[in-house]
Amino acid sequence: MTGSVGDAEDLVQDAYLGMTKARQAGTVIADQKAYLAAAVTRLGINYLNSARVRRETYVGDWLPEPVVVAFDGPAEQAELADSLSMAFLVLLEALSPVERAVFMLREVFGYDYPAVARITGKSEANCRQIFSRARARIAVGGQARETAPAPARRAESEALARQFFEAATGGDMDALLVMLAPDAVFHGDGGGKAQAIGKPLAGGLPVARLISGIFRRGAGIGISLRLAWVNGQPGAVTYDPDGRVINVFALDIADGIVQTVRSVVNPDKLGHLGPVSDLARLPEKD
Structure with a gap:
């Protein structure tokens, strides 16, 4: 709700x-x-x-707060989160x-x-x-309620997510482009409080460039990544060198490729996951 x-x-x-x-x-x-x-x-x-x-x-794209379950976490928690996929919750806003x-x-x-x-x-x-x-x-809106994926499909999604984030952290543009749909879309929610794109970015090549740039900058300051199920979808949580949460990624996967990437970086939506980093936070206005 x-x-x-x-x-x-x-x-x-x-x-x-x-x-x-x-x-x-x-x-x-x-x-x-x-x-x-x-x-x-x-x-x-x-x-x-x-x-x-x-x-x-609200400033920029609105995304719901991420519900995060580790890849090796309880299966029933992941299945529950699947009923709350970000795409589904965004559609409910209508x-x-x-x-x-x-x-x-x-x-x-x-x-x-x-x-x-x-x-x-x-x-x-x-x-x-x-x-x-x-x-x-x-x-x-283009999407009925999703049901929990079969174990085989869940394993395939997990494997693709691993490959996707390995390519992102390694700066492998060619691999990213292979895994992104030609019309892939990137959504970023900073809520006017953290660095994020102001509107959705469409196209496999622009999205690949954006993701590659994000992880290239992150590598220079010691950012780490942990794979996780995010609202029942494969994704990842990034952390600063002190172990504080920077953002959460969620991937929409269909037909074996990534259709949509969602990034929640608004600090107000990350506090339930642990201490939140200041790295992406925008300066407060007077």
């Missing part, structure tokens, strides 16, 4: 606090799961209504808060329409209409 790890945690905490206060006031809660699902959903809708104004003034809530409850979490109606406070017929409209808008 939020695209933000910290804000999502706050909403869950607020929902539990609200349930505790309701019980203390004498309210009998027969179904705790249903109560909390409704509370979190409605808090999420309120959050999105207020966040919409902030998104309109939906209204209520459309997003109905779509997530029905499509991602599998609630039936009577349950969706109870949670959102809408009629069942209205929820059917909202879901149909939301699904159509997601389809127009």
